[in-house]
Amino acid sequence: xxxxVWIVEGTWHACVDAARAHTPADRPAEGWGRDPGTRxxxxxxxxxxxxxxxxxxxxxxxCARTERTGRVERExxxxxxxxxxxxxxxxxxxxHLGPHSLxxxxxxxxxxxxxxxxLVWPEAPPGLPTMPQPPDHHxx
Numbered sequence: 001x002x003x004x005v006w007i008v009e010g011t012w013h014a015c016v017d018a019a020r021a022h023t024p025a026d027r028p029a030e031g032w033g034r035d036p037g038t039r040x041x042x043x044x045x046x047x048x049x050x051x052x053x054x055x056x057x058x059x060x061x062x063c064a065r066t067e068r069t070g071r072v073e074r075e076x077x078x079x080x081x082x083x084x085x086x087x088x089x090x091x092x093x094x095x096h097l098g099p100h101s102l103x104x105x106x107x108x109x110x111x112x113x114x115x116x117x118x119l120v121w122p123e124a125p126p127g128l129p130t131m132p133q134p135p136d137h138h139x140x
Contacts, residue, residue: 002083006076006109007055011089011122016058018120019087025061073108083115089122096130 005012005019052065068075080086088110091103101121102110110117 001085003085003087004076004080004083005055005059006086006088007052008089008091009051011091012051012055013058014089014120014122015087016055018118019085020059020061022087022118023085073105073112076105076109077112077114080109081114085116085118086113087118087120089120094121094123095126096132097126097128098130098132 001023003019003023005015007015048067049065052067056063056065066079068079076086076088086109088106090101091106093100099107102119106119110119
């Protein structure tokens with residue numbers, strides 16, 4: 001089973017834990033880190049390597065670590081080509097259930113992923129009362 005885990009500062013713990021829980025332990029995974037851009041390249045590269053190493057250590061099984069540059073949402077979709085599963089976390093408003101819990105990058109990835117997607121909450125999900133109300137279709 002080929003699995004890609006999108007590793008992003010702040011949400012990677014939940015993604016790695018989900019990958020560990022939902023994939024066979026004897027199968028390799030690939031951790032894919034988001035390149036924060038060209039500013040402070042050397043610092044960013046060291047930080048990305050550290051983040052990917054921390055994720056690999058937490059996974060506790062063989063995995064490849066890959067850094068890519070470019071538009072993050074397109075790079076994640078490209079990395080998932082030919083995979084059996086893509087694991088990513090909600091990156092928007094995580095205080096409410098609903099479509100705003102996905103930021104633009106995650107929304108693009110979910111909409112364009114060429115494989116099944118496991119979408120996780122990086123922390124406990126908000127309760128059902130936070131779900132948006134249905135639209136009022138009654139007109140006077």
